[in-house]
Amino acid sequence: MNILIIGNSAAGTAAIEAIRHQDKRCSVVQLSDEAQPLYSRCLLAYYLSNATDEKGLLFRDPDFHEKMNVALHAGPGFRAVGLDREQRAVLCDNGQRFVYDRLLIATGSSAKLPKHVPAHMGGVFMLRNLADARAIKAKLPSVKRAVVLGGGLIGIKAATALAGLGIKTSIVVRSNLILSQMIDFDASRIITRLLEEKGIEVMYQTQALEVLTRHGNVTGVETDTNGRLECELLIGAKGVQPNTQLLEGTGLDVPWGIRTDAYLTTSDPTIFAAGDVAETFDLTLETHTVNALWTCAVQQGRAAGLNMVGKQTVYDGTIGMNSLNVYDTSIISFGVSSPKDESLYRMEILNQPELGVYKKIVIGHDNRIKGIILVGHMENAGVLLSLIRKKTDVSSFQDQLVSDGFNFGTILKHSDPEEMERYLNRRLV
Amino acid sequence: MKKIVCHIQNCLSCRSCELACATAHSRSKVLHEALREEDLPKHRVRIEYVDEKGELQRVRAIAVQCLHCEEAFCAQACITGGISKDVATGATVMDPEKCVGCWSCIMVCPVGAVVKDEMKKHALKCDLCPDLDSPACVAACPTGALVFFDEDEAAPDGAEICRRDEAAGDTAENGGDRL
Numbered sequence: 026m027n028i029l030i031i032g033n034s035a036a037g038t039a040a041i042e043a044i045r046h047q048d049k050r051c052s053v054v055q056l057s058d059e060a061q062p063l064y065s066r067c068l069l070a071y072y073l074s075n076a077t078d079e080k081g082l083l084f085r086d087p088d089f090h091e092k093m094n095v096a097l098h099a100g101p102g103f104r105a106v107g108l109d110r111e112q113r114a115v116l117c118d119n120g121q122r123f124v125y126d127r128l129l130i131a132t133g134s135s136a137k138l139p140k141h142v143p144a145h146m147g148g149v150f151m152l153r154n155l156a157d158a159r160a161i162k163a164k165l166p167s168v169k170r171a172v173v174l175g176g177g178l179i180g181i182k183a184a185t186a187l188a189g190l191g192i193k194t195s196i197v198v199r200s201n202l203i204l205s206q207m208i209d210f211d212a213s214r215i216i217t218r219l220l221e222e223k224g225i226e227v228m229y230q231t232q233a234l235e236v237l238t239r240h241g242n243v244t245g246v247e248t249d250t251n252g253r254l255e256c257e258l259l260i261g262a263k264g265v266q267p268n269t270q271l272l273e274g275t276g277l278d279v280p281w282g283i284r285t286d287a288y289l290t291t292s293d294p295t296i297f298a299a300g301d302v303a304e305t306f307d308l309t310l311e312t313h314t315v316n317a318l319w320t321c322a323v324q325q326g327r328a329a330g331l332n333m334v335g336k337q338t339v340y341d342g343t344i345g346m347n348s349l350n351v352y353d354t355s356i357i358s359f360g361v362s363s364p365k366d367e368s369l370y371r372m373e374i375l376n377q378p379e380l381g382v383y384k385k386i387v388i389g390h391d392n393r394i395k396g397i398i399l400v401g402h403m404e405n406a407g408v409l410l411s412l413i414r415k416k417t418d419v420s421s422f423q424d425q426l427v428s429d430g431f432n433f434g435t436i437l438k439h440s441d442p443e444e445m446e447r448y449l450n451r452r453l454v
Numbered sequence: 455m456k457k458i459v460c461h462i463q464n465c466l467s468c469r470s471c472e473l474a475c476a477t478a479h480s481r482s483k484v485l486h487e488a489l490r491e492e493d494l495p496k497h498r499v500r501i502e503y504v505d506e507k508g509e510l511q512r513v514r515a516i517a518v519q520c521l522h523c524e525e526a527f528c529a530q531a532c533i534t535g536g537i538s539k540d541v542a543t544g545a546t547v548m549d550p551e552k553c554v555g556c557w558s559c560i561m562v563c564p565v566g567a568v569v570k571d572e573m574k575k576h577a578l579k580c581d582l583c584p585d586l587d588s589p590a591c592v593a594a595c596p597t598g599a600l601v602f603f604d605e606d607e608a609a610p611d612g613a614e615i616c617r618r619d620e621a622a623g624d625t626a627e628n629g630g631d632r633l
Contacts (some may be wrong), residue, residue: 039530067533071554077534084535245493320531320558327530348561353572357561404570407527407563433518433565434502 026052028045029123031105031271032131033097034066034320036300036326038085040129042242043094043330047229051334053095054123055147056115058104061155062087067319069158070179074186098123105132108275110293127295134301134317139174141235142261146294147242148186149259150182157445159231164258168192171258172246174233175202178349180262181220182252184349187258188225193252195226197233197246207347207399208356209363210344211376212383214402219351219381241392265317267302280304282315287339289329297333299325301451308342309360309395309413316343344413348406354381357406361387370395375427379403384427392420405432455544456604458589460517460584464505464599472497474594475519478583498569498580499591502516517591518553520567520580522546528559528568528579543582550576 030037033055044053060443064082070076090097099199114124117298136151138144173184176198188194202213216363217227228251235247236413245255267282278284283291283298285305291298304313321343328340364370365389373386382401389395395411400408412419425431480488480495488495499519526546529537536552537559555575560568567577583589592602
């Protein structure tokens with residue numbers, strides 16, 4: 026059997042490991058448009074702040090593909106540009122054609138600059154891949170001031186990394202909170218204060234109208250509310266979108282990402298999708314969505330890999346989950362952390378802004394946890410996540426969920442004998 | 455693989471395991487010297503109260519440490535590739551050199567077994583004391599609540615634990631029936 030994998034990051038790697046766990050012999054070919062050895066995208070901000078080096082970015086040993094007996098074709102020429110479902114073949118930019126019996130599309134997602142930001146201007150960057158991070162680093166010696174467009178996860182990570190290097194940094198945010206995908210207004214206020222204490226300026230309800238340039242280099246940003254911000258470095262961090270260009274005109278079901286079922290199969294049974302490009306069922310939203318997150322990509326890649334070699338494995342579904350450190354404060358969130366219609370939920374909240382602590386548990390009418398925000402105290406985040414995953418009725422201990430004493434012992438007390446039995450046998454998950 | 459199991463009805467919550475764990479992971483490996491180490495050693499096992507009064511079928515507390523899950527969520531979540539499964543022992547192994555302190559492992563650990571080293575920005579967890587014959591917590595447990603056993607040799611339904619139960623005189627007749 027010929028397995029073809031497009032993409033060489035979290036999902037593709039997890040798929041390879043799952044495939045080789047089951048089948049040492051089948052042919053596995055992998056395509057990637059990035060020539061770099063397998064590295065971790067999530068570490069790019071750590072690389073920028075010098076918390077890790079290029080060696081530290083490597084996600085697996087350099088001989089990983091060799092050991093896994095995978096033929097990796099990597100480089101700009103190996104960007105997949107065409108898919109022929111009839112012939113079961115993928116066409117690359119350099120004209121090479123690869124046939125498959127089973128195809129995994131793990132092409133990931135891309136960051137996009139806002140329309141009015143000139144992409145090829147000196148000092149204008151995104152922080153999406155290693156090439157971006159290297160280019161930003163090369164530029165840094167001539168940078169005194171930086172502007173980050175967007176207050177999402179990447180924007181905040183980039184801003185704290187730059188500020189840590191002594192660069193005066195401003196974050197321009199369209200809405201009235203940062204990390205809006207992750208946390209709510211109250212938590213956002215705590216994080217904003219942490220950023221401001223370190224000299225980072227957060228400009229809410231502000232839009233960049235125009236990027237100012239001189240001799241091909243960025244010199245500043247004209248905003249609608251705060252006038253002109255001078256800068257030598259501009260980072261666009263306005264979210265990502267799935268890389269689905271390959272699928273245009275193929276007839277595959279691609280509403281936003283590539284729609285997949287519980288086996289990560291697309292509408293074509295020979296084609297699988299995983300990672301940032303895939304739409305999977307979200308356990309808290311109770312609908313299909315793209316969760317462009319590392320952990321989700323690994324879990325999806327693993328399940329897809331197992332299913333591709335015939336080891337039928339149900340993927341329970343995805344849960345939005347993020348972990349972020351803003352200086353010494355840790356933030357973790359899950360699922361629907363800031364629901365639009367609050368009447369559908371009840372909340373358990375512990376708000377201690379003076380201590381930098383905020384916890385919120387969003388519970389549905391069915392007594393199941395739908396979303397969680399933890400700021401400051403997050404040591405038992407995974408215990409709470411397991412309650413979401415297992416769809417545990419939390420009504421009997423709901424009031425303890427945000428208390429400092431909440432831990433695994435708390436849920437053990439409220440678990441049924443069968444659950445306790447499983448724990449005693451260490452077969453919890 | 456060999457795993458540490460807490461027979462929770464025997465756990466007195468005396469925290470001997472926590473002390474022994476911290477000592478075993480100290481520089482000196484001796485309690486009274488470890489206390490004076492500049493970077494205080496951290497324990498990777500934690501006593502958590504299930505029912506302080508012990509009214510719940512005498513279950514009082516449990517010693518919680520890494521379960522070395524077969525499908526390790528922490529290894530799936532780790533953004534550095536620094537958590538892996540040891541093929542030979544089945545242990546879930548962390549490489550502190552790779553860790554950047556993103557706490558993704560804490561985000562997904564179903565029992566909360568990952569400990570933060572705030573100073574070094576490293577995640578810590580039970581390593582099963584690879585250099586010792588028996589993990590320090592198990593050796594230190596005065597009631598035999600913590601046991602180190604090979605799950606491949608024990609009966610799959612946990613009968614092994616029941617046998618230890620009876621050996622300790624803790625049988626159904628005296629109210630020590632397992633939940």
